[in-house]
Amino acid sequence: MNAKTPDKSITADTFLRGLWRENPVFVMLLGMCPVLAVTNSVANALAMGLATTFVLLCSSTLVSLLRRHIPKEVRIASYIVIIASFVTVVDYIIQAVSLEIYNALGAFIQLIVVNCIILGRAESYASRHRVSKTLVNSLGMGAGFTIALLCLGSVRELLGAGTLLGQPVFGAAFEPWVIMLLPPGGFFVLGAWLLLFAWIKERQDRRQREAANLEARAHAG
Amino acid sequence: MNESVIQPEVRATPSHRLIGTLGLIALLSGLLVVSVFEFTRPYIEKNHRVALERAVFEVIPGAVARREFVLTERGVEPAAPGIAGIVFHAGYDAAGGLRGVAAVAAGRGYADVIRVLYGYDPDCACIVGMKVLESKETPGLGDKIITDARFRANFERLDARLNAAGDGLANAIVTVRQGNRHEAWEIDGISGATISSVAIGRMLNAGAHDLLPRLRPHLDAIRNVE
Numbered sequence: 001m002n003a004k005t006p007d008k009s010i011t012a013d014t015f016l017r018g019l020w021r022e023n024p025v026f027v028m029l030l031g032m033c034p035v036l037a038v039t040n041s042v043a044n045a046l047a048m049g050l051a052t053t054f055v056l057l058c059s060s061t062l063v064s065l066l067r068r069h070i071p072k073e074v075r076i077a078s079y080i081v082i083i084a085s086f087v088t089v090v091d092y093i094i095q096a097v098s099l100e101i102y103n104a105l106g107a108f109i110q111l112i113v114v115n116c117i118i119l120g121r122a123e124s125y126a127s128r129h130r131v132s133k134t135l136v137n138s139l140g141m142g143a144g145f146t147i148a149l150l151c152l153g154s155v156r157e158l159l160g161a162g163t164l165l166g167q168p169v170f171g172a173a174f175e176p177w178v179i180m181l182l183p184p185g186g187f188f189v190l191g192a193w194l195l196l197f198a199w200i201k202e203r204q205d206r207r208q209r210e211a212a213n214l215e216a217r218a219h220a221g
Numbered sequence: 222m223n224e225s226v227i228q229p230e231v232r233a234t235p236s237h238r239l240i241g242t243l244g245l246i247a248l249l250s251g252l253l254v255v256s257v258f259e260f261t262r263p264y265i266e267k268n269h270r271v272a273l274e275r276a277v278f279e280v281i282p283g284a285v286a287r288r289e290f291v292l293t294e295r296g297v298e299p300a301a302p303g304i305a306g307i308v309f310h311a312g313y314d315a316a317g318g319l320r321g322v323a324a325v326a327a328g329r330g331y332a333d334v335i336r337v338l339y340g341y342d343p344d345c346a347c348i349v350g351m352k353v354l355e356s357k358e359t360p361g362l363g364d365k366i367i368t369d370a371r372f373r374a375n376f377e378r379l380d381a382r383l384n385a386a387g388d389g390l391a392n393a394i395v396t397v398r399q400g401n402r403h404e405a406w407e408i409d410g411i412s413g414a415t416i417s418s419v420a421i422g423r424m425l426n427a428g429a430h431d432l433l434p435r436l437r438p439h440l441d442a443i444r445n446v447e
Binding site: 066069070071072073074077078081082084085086088089092093095096097098099103178182 | 233238242243247249250251254261264265269272355359
């Protein structure tokens with residue numbers, strides 16, 4: 001059986017850690033393949049984010065439900081079968097909803113199977129927590145991943161095509177930066193977002209250190 | 222110190238339980254996938270049908286109805302499972318008149334295989350439309366074969382006449398450098414998307430060369446379809 005760590009109550013942090021402190025893209029740097037490949041437009045980023053969130057939610061929930069019944073020797077194989085099933089489900093659903101989005105996302109839908117965020121959540125969280133808590137945490141992680149994709153997609157589409165969700169934003173005089181739609185553009189924009197995240201976190205940490213120092217001095221005085 | 226460390230006994234899970242667990246999970250997954258497949262199949266088929274219909278009507282101006290045929294060694298037959306040959310679509314106007322035929326052509330582009338649907342009007346013996354069905358060409362560069370209106374205008378009346386013997390095109394369809402188009406069978410290329418635009422010319426030439434000479438003797442049969 002898997003490790004049985006005691007379940008604590010659900011707090012706001014259970015959901016919010018996926019958005020900020022443990023953001024899968026900007027903090028943990030997981031799932032880089034779709035992050036760089038399909039964020040050349042907002043629509044593609046949103047579709048990939050929602051598809052990944054769906055697979056993450058469903059697979060984590062099922063893993064959490066079955067956590068006491070899956071022997072540890074076959075847990076990874078079981079998780080992969082569960083994840084692959086939900087990826088196939090989402091593949092059919094996207095084809096049924098919109099062929100255009102399906103064609104735009106290409107092979108990256110099937111590649112959700114090997115997205116480390118999903119297997120990582122199943123192994124490190126869903127297999128050790130009860131269903132409700134897993135659901136909330138997975139939702140936060142999925143939202144964090146989707147928001148990260150949207151951050152990249154919006155900047156790349158705006159600069160690379162001068163549009164947002166296909167609607168022109170700049171005037172006719174705007175010359176699109178085509179490189180932003182190409183793979184190097186993905187790296188540039190990701191680097192810029194990582195820099196911004198690191199700078200904000202560094203500033204927060206510095207303020208906390210300064211506050212702690214002031215408190216220590218006040219006690220000493 | 223010479224203390225022996227007592228390891229806690231780890232009991233291995235019996236094999237039958239491992240196999241049973243994996244089997245049960247595989248069974249549940251299979252049931253889930255099959256159920257969703259059965260549920261979504263009509264919607265997926267409808268989406269494919271609508272996309273193809275839209276593409277056929279787009280490349281055959283004036284067509285409001287279509288029929289799918291297969292060109293075989295025996296001649297032209299309505300498309301049906303098990304009939305092998307070159308598949309093409311005939312487009313008809315509201316009065317039932319043949320407006321043209323549409324067929325798929327494919328070839329290697331810059332990033333991957335490009336698939337296009339082209340429309341052929343037998344009255345003018347020319348290609349009257351082209352739509353890219355599948356392409357992974359570079360966004361902003363190679364994908365101008367889809368977005369560039371000037372390039373698409375090449376396919377409003379592209380010469381695809383047959384030679385006197387009727388066994389091939391009178392003039393090979395070729396893509397020329399941007400701004401150097403002088404003949405009706407030439408395609409004005411795209412600077413910055415040279416490989417992609419040349420690929421379009423090559424695949425149209427090959428597709429038309431394969432289909433049109435064999436189709437010409439059967440045009441009356443297609444026109445007179447009930």
